[in-house]
Amino acid sequence: MSETATVSVKIPKNIYAELAIRIPEGERSSFLRDAIIEKLQKTPAPDKILELEQRIQRIEDDLSLIKSCLADLEFLTYERGKVNPHIFCVDSIDHAIMNHLIHHKGATTPELAEALKLNRWLILNHLKRIMGRSRKQLGKPIVEYFAGEKAGKKKAWWLDEELIEEQQESSQD
Numbered sequence: 001m002s003e004t005a006t007v008s009v010k011i012p013k014n015i016y017a018e019l020a021i022r023i024p025e026g027e028r029s030s031f032l033r034d035a036i037i038e039k040l041q042k043t044p045a046p047d048k049i050l051e052l053e054q055r056i057q058r059i060e061d062d063l064s065l066i067k068s069c070l071a072d073l074e075f076l077t078y079e080r081g082k083v084n085p086h087i088f089c090v091d092s093i094d095h096a097i098m099n100h101l102i103h104h105k106g107a108t109t110p111e112l113a114e115a116l117k118l119n120r121w122l123i124l125n126h127l128k129r130i131m132g133r134s135r136k137q138l139g140k141p142i143v144e145y146f147a148g149e150k151a152g153k154k155k156a157w158w159l160d161e162e163l164i165e166e167q168q169e170s171s172q173d
Helices: 012-021 025-042 046-072 092-104 107-115 120-138 161-172
Strands: 106-107 143-150 152-157
Touching: 012 025, 046 143, 092 107, 092 120, 092 152, 106 107, 107 120, 107 152, 120 143
Parallel strands: none
Antiparallel strands: 106 152, 143 152
16 A cells, blocks of 8 residues: 555544444544545546547537538438428528527527628528528428517527427427
8 A cells, every 4th residue: 555644534423423333443444545445436537527528529519510411411300390491501601501590599690690701691692592492392481580689689580490390290290
């Protein structure tokens, strides 16, 4: 055994009484040492936690990329229902806009322009085309502009979650 250090511990009297009943007097020190060592072995080190968090983040990023590719190929439908919002996208700009809306639940045109590093008029035109294509195919637009305040944003574009829920309910019947 390596060099030892003395530790003083305060425990409730009822726990000490239980320890005194169960563990003989000469073995208590080794019992407590073993209990501490066992507990430390079960507790992950902080650097291990950081490493695991980084690995999980990489896995989530890879999974997101895979889902995006599958959605582009129309093998994967949108998670919340049967309507895949990506089927109304024609190019990479449309897909980027849709990914941002899905991830952030909604966004203003300037927010989208800043996030995607594009002209806001270009974004606006793409949103209007997505809205038109979805209205033509589903009877309702999948993205809608709401001028009032919703979720802390004014004059923003939102995914129509009612439409997605309706599609899910009708497909279950």
